Amino acid sequence: MSKDTRISMAVVRRLPKYHRYLGELLRNDIDRISSKELSDRIGFTASQIRQDLNCFGDFGQQGYGYNVKELHNEISKILGLDKQYNTIIIGAGNIGQAVANYSSFEKYGFHLKAIFDKNPKLVGIKIRDIEIQDVDELSSYLDNNKVDIAIICVPRLHAQSVADILVSKGIKGIWNFAPTDLQVPDDVIIENVHLSESLMTLSYRLNERNLFED
Amino acid sequence: MSKDTRISMAVVRRLPKYHRYLGELLRNDIDRISSKELSDRIGFTASQIRQDLNCFGDFGQQGYGYNVKELHNEISKILGLDKQYNTIIIGAGNIGQAVANYSSFEKYGFHLKAIFDKNPKLVGIKIRDIEIQDVDELSSYLDNNKVDIAIICVPRLHAQSVADILVSKGIKGIWNFAPTDLQVPDDVIIENVHLSESLMTLSYRLNERNLFED
DNA sequence: TAGATTGTTAATCGATTAACAATC
DNA sequence: TAGATTGTTAATCGATTAACAATC
Known part of the structure; x- marks a missing residue:
């Protein structure tokens, strides 16, 4: 789940928002999303979304986008929400x-x-x-x-x-x-x-x- | 109380903290402070403090620093705390x-x-x-x-x-x-x-x- | 295969820090 | 006056955006 180099607080503070929007997509039974579509909803640029996510791993797939469930799950883990x-x-x-x-x-x-x-x-x-x-x-x-x-x-x-x-x-x-x-x-x-x-x-x-x- | 050019949110979010620290100085009867001393307390660099304050006016005085009561009052006004x-x-x-x-x-x-x-x-x-x-x-x-x-x-x-x-x-x-x-x-x-x-x-x-x- | 969209590098933009002349 | 410290410009650093080759 990790690449190296220190993650900036600017990125960290966006993570919970990704988590929230992906949770909402999940509830709406949307199972894939591109950085462009997510950008339209969440208000960050598509470029920034891809940069942010790439701090932590290669979660997407060219030509397809991101699997919502998988990405939501990854971000949960990144945030430490898989722990008690x-x-x-x-x-x-x-x-x-x-x-x-x-x-x-x-x-x-x-x-x-x-x-x-x-x-x-x-x-x-x-x-x-x-x-x-x-x-x-x-x-x-x-x-x-x-x-x-x-x-x-x-x-x-x-x-x-x-x-x-x-x-x-x-x-x-x-x-x-x-x-x-x-x-x-x-x-x-x-x-x-x-x-x-x-x-x-x-x-x-x-x-x-x-x-x-x- | 104002210069021109749009103030960035980074600056705006620091203003309440200046207000709080200056309030504390006031309570401690400290009536003048340099950007260096304030830096030691508040944790921003002296340079940043001077830059921030200069977005709104020339509140300091060379060789002296800032008058605590006056600066606190100015920041109150900037934040709109003089209104109801x-x-x-x-x-x-x-x-x-x-x-x-x-x-x-x-x-x-x-x-x-x-x-x-x-x-x-x-x-x-x-x-x-x-x-x-x-x-x-x-x-x-x-x-x-x-x-x-x-x-x-x-x-x-x-x-x-x-x-x-x-x-x-x-x-x-x-x-x-x-x-x-x-x-x-x-x-x-x-x-x-x-x-x-x-x-x-x-x-x-x-x-x-x-x-x-x- | 062709189209879509990523991952990633390079370019730009903005914010922070350093430096110093101005001046109290 | 001399020392201190500002206001402000220039340099640096970091974050965002643009661009595009890689690839599914």
């Missing part, structure tokens, strides 16, 4: 609860195993059959359970100290919803979801085109 | 409720005015003093109220039809949390938050570096 991940959520406020309830991540192999919060009013409450634990138990939980991805949903000022605990226990993947940039060693991967940055980008663009006049 | 926006949420499920409860958007000028859902069990419930309305009332609400930004939090299959209503009523800004790409006219701005794409990028990177072995 144990996840935990730290912070059971608005965002934490929303993510906890987002059960559709399960189908991609992400299994929520535990939820932590420091608010005594939340500790003990169950979300999707998982009882919220006191965050003081986070360390000992990590000593006794394999966790692949930790999801940080605590307020900004607590995020770094939570990250420090996670790192000290060997967690290598952090999905960070706190509006701050976490300091972690190089071998720990952070994926940020900065909602206010996204919203600010939207307001910038509204004003830029003079679409917004008060 | 009426927002509505369509879809009061997990994500919709989480965003509705996220009151910190208010301080940037984003005011939640209405929430819609089609589930009769949710209609009538109040979130932050706002009563969830039946989505059938969306059209007439838009006829009678000025809305600047609509936040789509409905399931994938309903997202496009909601977007169609919004567009037909003249909404120009959509913050889309549904895992799909919406079709809208060129003058409507869409900002997507695709959580599963973000999570898949994380799992890709975990596997890429062989940090994840099952």
Whole structure:
């Protein structure tokens, strides 16, 4: 499934979109597609699609195009969706609860195993059959359970100290919803979801085109 | 506050981060900063920082650097955070409720005015003093109220039809949390938050570096 | 075989970084 | 004034697009 040379983040961030569009083609019982047709749907150029896919292998066939099922499957593997991940959520406020309830991540192999919060009013409450634990138990939980991805949903000022605990226990993947940039060693991967940055980008663009006049 | 020539999205997506770091400097009573010092904190090169800021004006001073308060204020204006926006949420499920409860958007000028859902069990419930309305009332609400930004939090299959209503009523800004790409006219701005794409990028990177072995 | 479409190289475009004169 | 640091131009780097030979 692999060629060499480092894959750029620009390419990586397009992969989930390929995965999504191919999944949709599958649901519509379309079993082959050319880079040109895919381009028309997904909005990347055909040339870019072929370049992107060729980073990972020769999935197409001249004169034919790509087999949808096969390509979807390959991209799943490239994204690591053929594996299972144990996840935990730290912070059971608005965002934490929303993510906890987002059960559709399960189908991609992400299994929520535990939820932590420091608010005594939340500790003990169950979300999707998982009882919220006191965050003081986070360390000992990590000593006794394999966790692949930790999801940080605590307020900004607590995020770094939570990250420090996670790192000290060997967690290598952090999905960070706190509006701050976490300091972690190089071998720990952070994926940020900065909602206010996204919203600010939207307001910038509204004003830029003079679409917004008060 | 402006120079000419179109600003690239690469620059635009860095602006909220400048805003955030400058806000932090302000809170720490630091009143001037050089591009070099800011570079050390924010992680962009000093050269890039100067280039970015110069897209919008000459905010610095040779030999001195930048005045933190002034620059923060300028970037606020550039991002349109000096204005007020009426927002509505369509879809009061997990994500919709989480965003509705996220009151910190208010301080940037984003005011939640209405929430819609089609589930009769949710209609009538109040979130932050706002009563969830039946989505059938969306059209007439838009006829009678000025809305600047609509936040789509409905399931994938309903997202496009909601977007169609919004567009037909003249909404120009959509913050889309549904895992799909919406079709809208060129003058409507869409900002997507695709959580599963973000999570898949994380799992890709975990596997890429062989940090994840099952 | 002829037509279609890939994989891949080369050309272009855009974004980042380096360098330095201008100037506070 | 001398030192610091900007604004801005030029150089480099990387990503996208175009082109086309290879081949199914």
